[in-house]
Amino acid sequence: MINDKLQNRKFVIGGLIVLVVFIYAIRLLSLQVFTSSYKVLADDNAFYKRILFPSRGLIYDRYGKLLVYNRPAYDIMVTMKEISNLDTTDFCNTVGITKEWFVQRMNDIKDRHINQGYSPYTPQVFITQVLPDDYARLMEKLFHFPGFTVQRRSVRDYAYDVAAHTLGSIGEVSRTTIENDPYYKPGDYVGISGVEKSYESVLRGEKGVQILLRDSRGRIKGSYDDGKYDQQPVTGKDITLSLDVELQMLGEKLMQGKRGSIVAIEPSTGQILAMVSAPSYDPKLMVGRQRSQLFQQLNTDPERPLLDRSIMGRYPPGSTFKAANALILQQEGITTKDTRVACHGGYFVGHFKVGCHIHPSPLDLEGAIAYSCNTYFCTEFRAMLDSKKFKNIEQSFNAWRKDILTFGFGQKLGIDLPNENSGFIPTTKTYNREHGRRRWTSLNIVSDAIGQGEIIATPLQIANLCALVANRGYWITPHIVRSIEDGNIDPRYLVKHVPPIDKWYYNNVVEGMRQSVIYGTSRIASFGDSIVVCGKTGTSQNPPHKDHSIFMGFAPMNHPKIAIMCIVENSGFGATYAAPIASLMMEFYLTRKISPARQGLETTMENTFLIPNYGSKNSIVAPAR
Amino acid sequence: MVRKIQLSHLLDKWVILIFLLMIIFGWFNVYGASYGFHQTNFWSFEYRSGKQLIWIACAFVIGGVILLLDGKYYEQLAYIFYAAVLVLLAITIVVAPNIKGSHSWLVFGPVSFQPAELAKLATALALAKYISHPGFSLSKRQDVWWVFGIILTPFVLIVLQAETGSALVFMAFFLMLYREGLPGILLLIVSILIVLFLIVLPLSEVPIYGNVGSLGFLIALSIIFLIEIGAVVAYERDWKTARYFLLGGILLFGIGLLLQMSYDVLFNQIALILVILSSLYLIFLFIYKRKRAYIWIALFAIGATVVSFSGDYFFDHVLEQHQRTRIEVVLGMKNDPQGVGYNVNQSKIAIGSGGFWGKGFLQGTQTKLKYVPEQDTDFIFCTVGEEHGFVGSLGVLLLYALLLFRLIYIAESHRDTFLRVYTYSIVSIMLFHVLINVGMVLGLTPVIGIPLPFFSYGGSSLWSFTVMLFILLRLDVSQKMRFR
Known part of the structure; x- marks a missing residue:
């Protein structure tokens, strides 16, 4: 070699080669072994997960009649790259849209800010849930419009136009729900009210997924590994409600044109037999694309048809509350069956007056319930509050309050429907705030004796009180779902709640309610001779508006099958509307018919419209598109 | 007969073995990269994997012919060949059609050919011949000018073809010049300046x-x-x-x-x-x-x-805009996965998703679904990374290292300057190709469109590297015969 020194440079060049391999090996290590995110990115690239939607569970009534089922609806899809020679005018006319809407919609689809998953190669939703007529027209001409396809999806349909509040509806999942539950993806349908919401996890089933291969241009290249990793969707479970749909239909018919509510419970089980909130709407209309528009219309309606009055309505329970007080007063040893109080047209203390209507005097406990004597309950309630048993009025009031809460008042009962209201039972704080600390006496709060004043209850709570009396000593949390396919209902709907009232005290209240139907305020509630009905009217004062007509009752007297509560807002005495409506309901439930003698009453009730210019719910029609 | 026996005995077994391994593994990766979902025929010549088989067969024929020619011809014809290639390069600038912005392909009916590939070989031979002249020294100014001239003339011509990537390969000859006595400090200074630039x-x-x-x-x-x-x-x-x-x-x-x-x-x-x-x-x-x-x-x-x-x-x-953006992407200045960085981003995803053992032959989703552009040519290393994982990728890198070491060993084992200069030229060119190509796929170097030797799909590149390698083998055999 000429220059041996230069020969050593082969080591430098060799070292350079080693250095390159070394650096690249480290880079490979960090990319392939120490970073896992690339695998996810590659899968996100390659695998298009097509969601397979399960069909939603069906809903039946207590006798197995199908209430809610699924029907196909059609979304028009558009694949931008496949559009060619589109006759826009013809297309718009066929689908029933304006050209401006068409242009706007196409721009929205292409805007990745609005439509994040946009690809010109995959179908994008153009219109959701076209009407059957439009669909039929489009199908005839679809071949004229390359790029447009139709995708089937299923929406809810209803066999009966009743129980809209209870059944609830489904709608597109909200952003917050998506954030809280990764199961949901934008565009999914989810129960948003009623049973659809509270039993969402049962009804929805489980989505399946089909893993497809997608190339760099978004084109589908077939299924991955022959569908080995695909998951079939799991159909939602069917549920059976405790609702008797025919009873419900009768209830809604009787309540049409009125504001108010009916809640009927099977006392021995706590199952709800009927649940009417009036005014109502046709659940069939709350489906599909007109839903949001109709929802707006109903939401701004002054009669508030969307409000489920049976669980959200806040009413003074009025005289029905006397049944609850009768139980407590007996238990506290203030009142006995034979305690008699004289009544001369009202309860008078100085200038203070609680009116009462004309009835025989003096009355014992049963008579006082039968005639709904205000004087009796005011006197006895004050006797309890001022009793020497208690140190002061706060203590006595708290004792009363503790008992009343065990009946289910002043708290959410825990029905399996969303948005239940808790009602209100005042506390000592309420009165301290109102009158000053310890500056109130039994006279200040005497309205509580007759279910007025600060006391607020929901129809459900009053119906529950009725069930408690009918059961003579216990209540089971009212619930609407009777059974779930392949599953059990929540065990808390099997628990008996037993208030601290001795059993025999109930008999006196029951007897009083029986007397009420025989000769007292609830005479109109009587039907037939074979079935022994018990009842209690109420007239809940609602100044400055007209009183609410309230009635609660159960039948038969022994082994009751139905406990019912009815309220008709601003309609007057309990006996005027609530008692006849409730009794017709009881009659129908127990005999499956209305006796000819009472069909006139049924017609009268049905055709009484208390809300001016407000017909039956069916008068609300779908808004024009 | 005797001559042939001698030839097969004297051929460097290691180089032949590594060459065969690369060709075979390379073909499987081209097959994997060009494999489509509706492709059923492994050997059909409609597909790139099938065509690549023809190119490989041709490469063997060319290799055989080169081995049969006497080694002395290469030395004798070096200048003529170099001059011919220069003329060809100059003609190409005028004649070649515009393919993706560059005028570097000569098209003869169905066959197209890139003279720039030949230029590397010609320049290597010409340099070897010039440097092996007795009395050559890099300390002589005149010699230095000549050497730089031999390198820069084809470089300029290729730049004029708007094929900057291929032209940059000629910078690799400076590594060979370092072996021949170019002051190391120059190499170091250039490296430092590049690093400063990059920082x-x-x-x-x-x-x-x-x-x-x-x-x-x-x-x-x-x-x-x-x-x-x-x-x-x-x-x-x-x-x-x-x-x-x-x-x-x-x-x-x-x-x-x-x-x-x-x-x-x-x-x-x-x-x-x-x-x-x-x-x-x-x-x-x-x-x-x-x-x-x-x-x-x-x-x-x-x-x-x-x-x-x-x-x-x-x-x-x-710098021109596309060069700027390429550098910007490599330096992490622009994070724009859908734009210029898309290729690099997708190739990183392909390699990264391969994991340690890889997804398996024909199982790579990134390559199969065409997420990586140029996946069977410049980005072929992606397929290796995705389907054969860290093990396969490192294996390929080590194979290259082995080949280059073996070539250095051959270069240093003879006292022949022509052979040494030529071999170091080949080593430098291959190292540059691997460095830039793999670095680009790994997101470490700018995206410069040069192929991975013996792996990338395409006849021009495969043949040119085969010719380079087999001339080297033939020269090696000649040297061995001379001193037998």
Whole structure:
């Protein structure tokens, strides 16, 4: 070699080669072994997960009649790259849209800010849930419009136009729900009210997924590994409600044109037999694309048809509350069956007056319930509050309050429907705030004796009180779902709640309610001779508006099958509307018919419209598109 | 007969073995990369895997012919061949159609051919012949000009074809020149300048904490200052001058920190002042002590500083837009997965998703679904990374390292300058190809469209590397025969 020194440079060049391999090996290590995110990115690239939607569970009534089922609806899809020679005018006319809407919609689809998953190669939703007529027209001409396809999806349909509040509806999942539950993806349908919401996890089933291969241009290249990793969707479970749909239909018919509510419970089980909130709407209309528009219309309606009055309505329970007080007063040893109080047209203390209507005097406990004597309950309630048993009025009031809460008042009962209201039972704080600390006496709060004043209850709570009396000593949390396919209902709907009232005290209240139907305020509630009905009217004062007509009752007297509560807002005495409506309901439930003698009453009730210019719910029609 | 037996005996078994391994593994990867979902026929010539089989067969024929020719022809014909290729390159500029913006392909009916591939071989042979002339020395200015001329003429012609990627390969010859005596310091300085360029560019816009200057410039100037100190220490073999430098540096930055409380001080400017002051001191030392080394160190510092600052200017005003964006992407200046960085991003995803063992042959989703552009040509290493994982990728890299080591061994085992220069040229070219190609796929080097030797799909590249390798083998055999 000429220059041996230069020969050593082969080591430098060799070292350079080693250095390159070394650096690249480290880079490979960090990319392939120490970073896992690339695998996810590659899968996100390659695998298009097509969601397979399960069909939603069906809903039946207590006798197995199908209430809610699924029907196909059609979304028009558009694949931008496949559009060619589109006759826009013809297309718009066929689908029933304006050209401006068409242009706007196409721009929205292409805007990745609005439509994040946009690809010109995959179908994008153009219109959701076209009407059957439009669909039929489009199908005839679809071949004229390359790029447009139709995708089937299923929406809810209803066999009966009743129980809209209870059944609830489904709608597109909200952003917050998506954030809280990764199961949901934008565009999914989810129960948003009623049973659809509270039993969402049962009804929805489980989505399946089909893993497809997608190339760099978004084109589908077939299924991955022959569908080995695909998951079939799991159909939602069917549920059976405790609702008797025919009873419900009768209830809604009787309540049409009125504001108010009916809640009927099977006392021995706590199952709800009927649940009417009036005014109502046709659940069939709350489906599909007109839903949001109709929802707006109903939401701004002054009669508030969307409000489920049976669980959200806040009413003074009025005289029905006397049944609850009768139980407590007996238990506290203030009142006995034979305690008699004289009544001369009202309860008078100085200038203070609680009116009462004309009835025989003096009355014992049963008579006082039968005639709904205000004087009796005011006197006895004050006797309890001022009793020497208690140190002061706060203590006595708290004792009363503790008992009343065990009946289910002043708290959410825990029905399996969303948005239940808790009602209100005042506390000592309420009165301290109102009158000053310890500056109130039994006279200040005497309205509580007759279910007025600060006391607020929901129809459900009053119906529950009725069930408690009918059961003579216990209540089971009212619930609407009777059974779930392949599953059990929540065990808390099997628990008996037993208030601290001795059993025999109930008999006196029951007897009083029986007397009420025989000769007292609830005479109109009587039907037939074979079935022994018990009842209690109420007239809940609602100044400055007209009183609410309230009635609660159960039948038969022994082994009751139905406990019912009815309220008709601003309609007057309990006996005027609530008692006849409730009794017709009881009659129908127990005999499956209305006796000819009472069909006139049924017609009268049905055709009484208390809300001016407000017909039956069916008068609300779908808004024009 | 005798000759043939001798030939097969004397052929370098290692090179042949590695060559075969690469060709076979390469073909499987081309097959994997071009494999489509509706493709059922493994051998159909409609597909690239099938075509590649033809190219491979042709490569073997070409290799065989080369081995049968006497080695002395290559040396004798080197200049003529080189001149012919230059003419071809010049013609190509005029004749070639525009393919993806470059005029580098000659099209003859169904066959197209890239003369730039031949130019590498021709230049390697011409350099080998010129350097092997007796009396050649890189210390002779005239020889240096000639060598640079041989390298730069095809370089310029290829640049004129707008095929910058292939032209850059000619820079690899400087590595061979280093072996032949080019001062190592030149190589080092060029490397340092490139590193400085790479540091300043992406970081020049990055502010230091509290916005007290540009991070990129601070780092670059600090490196220059430290190199200055290192050079002074290395030259004087004493820390005396270096101590002044360090003290001055600490003092200046201390003052800067103090002034920071009441004035806006830019620390990269303090570093600049430091570099200027130290360079002035070195110039003073040169005038005072009359030692040339001082002026060289000072000139380096000033030059490096100018390069650092001119980087921005050069980048913004000299480079073309697509070159700028490519560099920007590699330096992480632009994170734009759908734009220019898309290729690199997808190739990183492909490689990264391969994991340790890979997804298995034909199981790569990134390549199968065409997420990586040019996946069977320039980005073929993606397929290796995705389907064969870390093991396969490292295996390929080690195979290249083995081949290059073996070639270096062959080059150094003979006393023939022509063979040595030629072999080192081939080594340099291959190393450059692997460095840039794999680096680009891994997101480490700019995206320059040059193929991976023996792996990428395509006849031109495969044949040109086969010819280079087999000429080398033939020369090796000739040398062995001569000294038998």
